[in-house]
Amino acid sequence: MASRMQSSGQAHPTVLIVGDSYIRRGEERARTTLGRNLGTCAQIEWLGLGGMRWHSIVPRLMNWLRGRFPPDVLLIHCGGNDLGKLRSVALAAAMKRDLQYLQQRFPKMLIGYSAITQRRCWGPVRLKKIERSRKWVNSEMATFVLGLNGFIVRHDGIRHYMPELFLRDDVHMSARGNDIFLNSFVDCLRALFA
Template sequence: MLRASKVRTSKSKSPYARPPTRGAVVASRASTRMPNVTSSSSGPSTVAVTESTGRIYDRSQSLPVPVVQPTVQPVLDRARAPSDQTVEPSVAGSSTNTDGIWVVGSSIIHWAQKYAQQNIDDNLGLTSQRIIWQGIRGMVWSRLYQTIKEILRQCNRHPTLLVIHCGGNDIGNPRNTLKGLQKYMKLTVSKITRLLPKTIIVWSHILPRRNWSLCLSNKDGENWRTRLNSALATFVVKKVCGASIKYPDILSTQGTLFRKDGLHLSDLGNELFVTSLKNALLQFMSSTDRFYPLIKQ
């Protein structure tokens, strides 16, 4: 193996010593073999923060907030469902209002929409806003931002409210750490607020499960879920002036709220989930002041 010679500075150099040309040549050759490395930007480094001006729609005043990069890369979903290739949002209602409510997430949202179609209606009884559902079965957090961008491209309008219910399928993945996943999720929410600056972001709490298949134990999975919910709810409410929705009636995995797989909600569980979501949206629509205190953190 070739090595670049080192020049000693502690002793005087002999007048008969050969100039260290070989070492310089080796060093130059080594430098020519080094590949060009181009640093890539991981995204904007500021978070849009809206000041309280009496109305939640005012996001004109922004303060730069440094964003910490995640310590690990999110796990990409290798087995993508056919719906991942082309996102086709399900639009409920016939309102021509330029705004709307987007409900985006994983299979919990998919089955909640199915339940609403059969028992209430797609628009959950709302008349002044239309609901756009986008529930992708098996959805992981790394697909959230692109999904929202695709809905925006198809609808060509910003929503009044964006409900995010995602992240449960990332819990316990061995390529993630809890701290790294928290940072990555916050970074994504910050990107969404820049993409939709006039939209109110609502964090929908990750629901418990009977079986956390990627975790060493169900107790470990519940610990991840609790800490992620706390971190994201605090970030959304305090940093982007949004809101969060809890589901206190679905905190227990006992009884008949879940299917046999311990992951998806039963009809009773979907009824509780949809009812809580509907009540939160109705409170928002009936509020004349800042709405997020009405939906408890």
């Protein structure tokens, strides 16, 4: 990690957490609980956008990077809004292609994949069907990202049968759900920088 820190000129490792509304809401929650940097030694930047779909990740990231050093760590949580709209095979292929491009473009940047979490509702798609797709995509991406020498953030504590973890819309997380979600990031980042 030291060589990555020196390449960006920062005293602390830099982390960019990018993704959909879970990231935007997670940042808001983190500010009032753990702090913007999640109580870690890292300098964390957040780039969350409600409704973000996977095809927006690379353009949004490249726009953010203009005039900046790439982060030491890129942590992505996205893809949930694509489930049920894209075939799982097509989604996983796009994710792999984009992550491989990012690794080739920024070889010193460590890439992390935050697993797509369970929800209580996925629009008109049946929960059982979407659960199979979600698990398959997460499994494919875990294998792929680990093959890139990256890391995985799992969210095993977020379960669709626990209504207290979700807001009334059955998609976004309550304060308690957000805390579980963010603590998965904290545990992973602390292990990474230990």
